[in-house]
């Protein structure tokens with residue numbers, strides 16, 4: 001069975017969101033700012049690494065032929081005619097004369113003519129004359145110019161995610177900044193007269209605002225910049241004012257609450273009036289009431305997520321995560337579906353895609369998944385215990401224990 005009549009399928013909803021978005025324009029960003037972002041350029045080496053032949057040991061730069069016979073029984077003695085330390089070698093290298101050696105430190109350029117370095121451990125550490133009791137191989141302990149990277153090499157390709165190793169390479173190449181799509185600035189607004197800030201007392205039927213923290217944290221964990229605006233009342237004017245104030249610093253707005261069929265569903269009411277946002281009932285549980293569109297003169301994308309905490313979280317995972325990744329220039333937008341065997345039977349609603357909170361474990365016999373709590377969209381305690389969502393499709397009414405099922409494993413980069 002396909003999605004129930006009157007409902008939009010998850011796939012169609014996601015497709016129309018992604019089709020409407022383009023990556024944010026890339027620009028040069030300081031290296032550490034670009035951590036975790038995909039590169040928006042191929043990076044070509046402009047210089048060699050190592051930049052010059054240099055010593056990998058503290059020791060003595062020698063002509064290999066002079067020391068080839070050195071042993072404990074027949075040590076070789078050489079005059080020490082100088083010293084080269086890393087960063088102190090100066091611009092003019094002095095050639096090493098045969099029959100002599102130079103004290104050299106790790107990383108210092110080897111003098112022209114040197115074709116091996118004798119580590120100090122194989123010598124008496126002499127400063128005027130040195131006694132050498134072991135011979136290096138020819139070329140040993142000399143790191144050659146360009147043996148790692150040659151000028152013209154493509155060292156990093158567009159699309160590659162910048163992690164510590166790539167950032168280290170760029171810095172080593174002398175690049176202070178690199179072209180990357182910026183982190184989207186995500187403004188998170190929660191709506192509801194019943195909401196109070198954590199830390200504030202609850203009066204009457206008030207509840208604490210969990211969603212805006214959860215959604216801001218989810219945006220941040222994806223590498224976006226999250227601005228948690230906090231609570232806005234169910235009064236249309238308040239919501240309109242806060243939204244228009246916030247647009248200046250938003251690449252994306254995410255709201256929670258106020259989108260179903262109640263008398264005070266402020267988000268739906270205001271944005272239906274202003275236009276530009278499509279409210280849709282999506283064939284999924286949780287997360288049926290969805291809204292997506294553009295607001296303000298700059299046409300800032302807005303996601304209006306349902307207020308039930310689990311619905312909000314799952315909606316973020318299913319729609320906002322791929323969207324933010326597209327804005328950041330990521331190529332893989334959707335979390336991959338893993339396979340795991342369910343340890344329990346799971347029920348599902350025909351005509352809707354069910355996202356079932358579960359614990360994913362890797363055991364000696366393979367991956368398993370165990371549902372946590374029920375399907376209720378208010379069960380935030382169970383949500384926090386879960387680390388995965390089992391995905392049951394629209395044509396499934398449930399699965400038996402022992403069935404392999406597709407799983408979204410949460411909190412992992414992909």
Ligand SMILES: Nc1nc2c(c(=O)[nH]1)N[C@H]1C(S)=C(S)[C@@H](COP(=O)(O)OP(=O)(O)OC[C@H]3O[C@@H](n4cnc5c(N)ncnc54)[C@H](O)[C@@H]3O)O[C@H]1N2
Pocket residue numbers: 190191192194195207208209210211212256257258259260261262265286287288289305306307308309311377
């Ligand atoms: N007659 C109908 N009622 C409802 C339908 C429906 O189809 N017909 N859909 C239900 C579904 S499904 C969902 S999901 C919710 C979505 O409602 P809203 O997006 O309008 O959200 P609210 O009514 O504002 O709140 C729902 C629920 O969540 C709590 N909430 C809201 N914001 C927060 C927050 N920031 N932190 C913690 N908890 C929050 C709120 O107190 C409500 O309990 O509508 C169903 N109703």
Ligand code: MOO
Pocket residue numbers: 284285286287288289306308310311312377
């Ligand atoms: O879709 Mo609601 O999100 O089922 O609770």
